[in-house]
Ligand code: SAM
């Protein structure tokens with residue numbers, strides 16, 4: 001198996017007493033974007049020295065700027081079913097928690113999607129508990145179809161990423177045929193003894209089946225897969241190294257690793273007690289983890305959800321995060337119930353701001369909020385996306401697309417304050433574009449958007 005526990009534990013033992021000089025040499029290497037060995041990643045995970053941490057954050061910020069510019073992709077989760085046969089000790093949806101469970105009907109999904117579209121969302125992460133009877137693959141496929149077919153005014157969901165339980169190659173093929181974006185699955189913990197403990201007697205309790213889900217997804221030709229760890233279950237240094245080994249395994253086997261990595265930290269949920277989890281990750285360690293992931297896999301997107309507070313999100317955006325959720329609800333029918341003030345959630349959230357507030361906040365912090373879904377729709381997925389990213393050409397594609405989708409948002413969902421902030425940002429970014437053909441195309445397209453055309457991208 002590609003997650004060798006002894007190998008990871010030995011690396012962590014060996015690197016416990018790394019000297020400051022060695023850390024400095026690794027930081028210098030990281031700055032030149034030459035990639036990092038497992039041992040070097042382990043060394044960085046061990047460092048506590050404040051000045052070296054400051055340098056680590058600085059380099060991670062530079063790498064992020066070089067590769068992603070100041071674009072930040074915005075999305076929202078959509079919970080379609082809270083039926084679950086598993087008993088994950090950390091989750092509010094686990095089967096031992098008794099509450100009236102439900103799944104959305106096609107009509108209810110369309111109502112939720114219309115609310116999300118009214119907030120300006122174009123990109124969703126579909127979420128569901130695992131239940132082969134109440135939430136089978138046909139139900140998931142029908143939900144995807146319902147979402148893609150729900151349009152109102154200028155709203156349409158253009159990319160659905162899917163976060164459902166590990167399944168078979170056959171089912172992944174069906175998801176691929178349904179035009180999903182990224183298939184997302186968190187390993188939760190790579191540490192097998194912990195995995196077994198927190199997933200008692202359940203389908204999800206099969207560590208190997210869960211760990212090999214992306215192999216089956218890729219076998220089914222899903223190009224973009226998104227990994228993640230639920231930080232707080234086991235030693236976070238072990239988890240980061242294991243994530244990197246998982247990524248390498250996919251690269252070696254299928255030619256492309258994770259499209260994205262999510263970094264959720266465990267939050268209070270119904271029927272669980274946070275004090276029973278001995279590996280909770282504090283803010284300093286969390287920032288270090290994000291920065292090290294950015295150094296280790298510069299071209300992989302890093303996703304942060306509204307589990308984190310506005311302050312933490314602001315910090316980690318500097319060190320490597322490239323996608324944020326906005327205006328999220330983690331309950332089934334949550335968007336409607338949210339409007340009615342009656343939420344039942346999978347876990348607690350910290351950032352409750354609306355997408356409009358988040359967009360303004362990003363602009364104030366000099367980011368370009370992006371609702372772009374062009375790569376997926378142009379077939380730039382998997383290794384084709386990675387080739388574009390690695391060539392550095394991505395700036396000529398992603399920046400104009402980000403600016404066009406921002407303009408759409410301003411026109412369709414903004415207020416006068418956003419119009420002012422947003423158009424000033426677009427002007428400024430336009431002036432920075434050096435390639436005349438790109439600049440001209442973008443200027444024309446911004447005009448066309450103002451005239452009422454939509455969905456322009458390159
Ligand atoms: N049920 C599927 C599964 O478990 O893989 C789909 C995803 S589930 C709806 C989304 C994710 O929520 C889980 O993978 C887990 O990492 C996360 N989660 C569960 N309980 C949580 C908690 N208390 N705090 C933060 N995240 C949690």
Ligand code: SF4
Nearest residue numbers: 084086088091094129
């Ligand atoms: Fe079910 Fe997923 Fe929650 Fe586990 S994490 S109880 S599988 S919804």
